[in-house]
Amino acid sequence: MPVPLYQAKAEFFRMLGHPVRIRVLELLQDGPKAVRDLLAEIEVEASNLSAQLAVLRRSGIVTATREGSTVVYALAGADVADLMKAARRILTELLVGQNELLAQLREDSA
Amino acid sequence: MPVPLYQAKAEFFRMLGHPVRIRVLELLQDGPKAVRDLLAEIEVEASNLSAQLAVLRRSGIVTATREGSTVVYALAGADVADLMKAARRILTELLVGQNELLAQLREDSA
């Protein structure tokens, strides 16, 4: 399986690149959650959520276990929180940068 | 601009979700680089690279400055390396997990 590393990385990030999937991962950081609970917190159709959960499952970042009539999802690895934290840091930087830019634009046009 | 945070996060990750863009960010971690140099290291058409650089520029994660007849790109923020490191850690975990799974499958069928 000679998948180059940068390709695997790109797929990994693409897997994160969807609002519903992000929300699921964030919710799961507080611990395992049943699909029904996820559904209650995220405004999305059940079938759509299922599709997004399938993407997460396929990548291996979450696990699903059936408990009676419901299915419970959990983060597979521990470090997801770290990643999200790093992302948040950069994102904050970027947004601040953009705000400064916007501020400059406003000055220029004033 | 009421872009919800999880939406901004998703866009951020989607921006990272392309092999060429990943390679560019990795190369830029060693310092600023001219487009020509990037082009020499990444097997891709000039116009395609330009398109991917445009995506990175639009997101604000890199800056471009013209120097004479060439254009030099650099990382805009400092924390990108951290992010990549966190991603690498998770990715390693995931890949190891998958290998274990594969090993199990092999045992089962043997």
Next chain:
DNA sequence: TGTCGAATTGAAGAATTCTTCAATTCGACA
């Protein structure tokens, strides 16, 4: 000014990903 190389852009088709609907699976429970 004219021309060259470096890089970018616009346009268009190809490829991928999303969303939604209907149908299906699976366990619980009567």
Next chain:
DNA sequence: TGTCGAATTGAAGAATTCTTCAATTCGACA
């Protein structure tokens, strides 16, 4: 067994992203 709720799947069209080509911009330099 029959039925219900929870969740998933397959299929199909919509939307987005990629790739490639031709054309354009921009500075350097003759």
